[in-house]
């Protein structure tokens with residue numbers, strides 16, 4: 001058995017796209033198990049930059065099987081647009097790409113409800129991507145969602161659409177004072193999507209379990225990050241899926257006994273996009289310089305990411321909830337040239353210090369980070385490919401993170417490109 005779940009160990013945007021892309025070289029199958037087109041995975045190959053939202057990054061490698069599992073919510077318009085962009089660049093989908101019959105479909109009323117809800121909440125908004133993710137998962141849990149298999153059965157699709165739209169239009173007009181949506185228009189649109197996507201819709205639970213049973217190498221590609229998990233994140237400032245390792249089992253239809261490794265991706269500092277508490281946030285010139293140097297702007301919405309020091313309270317939480325077997329530390333080069341580096345090792349609240357990530361959002365919000373300080377390094381780490389060549393203080397920083405988090409650092413990313421990487425332990 002050779003497989004690895006890739007999870008974001010912080011608030012998402014840790015650089016999972018590149019790590020997945022690098023690991024894909026050794027993989028036979030790459031599978032997405034949760035989230036939707038709220039995600040944005042950036043992969044740089046040569047001089048080409050690809051931003052993938054729904055399609056597993058494995059598609060950029062020839063001949064790899066790419067699966068969108070049942071745990072994903074799919075906006076077909078967005079998926080088709082993404083496919084077309086890749087086909088233009090000669091990326092091949094035929095025989096390589098599969099969509100779970102049980103994956104839920106994002107409908108136009110989900111997007112309208114998401115956006116209306118956010119604008120009504122104003123000051124208390126979550127800062128969603130506005131892609132309809134929350135309402136799509138709401139329908140799934142409420143047991144009246146529309147699944148990919150329904151796209152292939154026009155009568156069932158129409159009946160579900162009309163029933164759901166009646167409720168959505170009622171809420172849109174009566175509560176949000178917004179415009180209604182038209183069932184006929186949506187039906188016609190979605191039947192076109194069905195025609196295009198139908199051949200990819202499959203029993204992906206069978207495909208993935210067969211792949212495991214025949215010793216294929218599998219990468220489970222998570223989106224977002226641990227602190228955006230609906231159960232284990234900074235609720236309610238989270239997304240609506242299980243972004244943590246357990247989500248891979250549910251979102252693909254595989255048993256926990258079939259998982260070999262869980263690799264947490266963590267930036268060498270911390271970022272967050274959207275609202276919600278962020279104890280180590282730097283609201284000063286240093287935070288701004290990291291944002292600029294690290295290109296910390298959302299791949300999906302273009303929003304500026306909030307930047308802060310590395311927080312091992314979060315990494316320990318992540319290690320525990322995900323059962324991390326290793327960490328891939330990304331964007332080390334962005335910290336080049338700093339005099340001092342801080343690492344948050346605890347939160348102080350009401351005079352008491354805790355090393356555990358609090359469940360209470362107000363405690364996270366009002367905690368004061370407890371830092372240790374390390375010397376920085378002046379040399380460039382950009383593109384370094386072996387641990388020995390790193391500046392001594394960069395090595396110390398990495399070893400300290402390992403010691404404090406209790407997890408070994410298996411991979412270090414030292415730049416945007418595929419080969420700007422140090423691999424200390426192979427994953428597949």
Ligand code: IMP
Pocket residue numbers: 011012013038039040126127128129130131132133134223224228237238239240273274275
């Ligand atoms: P939603 O997933 O669009 O409902 O947004 C909920 C929260 O998750 C917001 O704070 C978003 O900014 C955040 N979020 C969703 N997807 C991503 C991602 O891929 N990276 C980082 N943050 C994300």
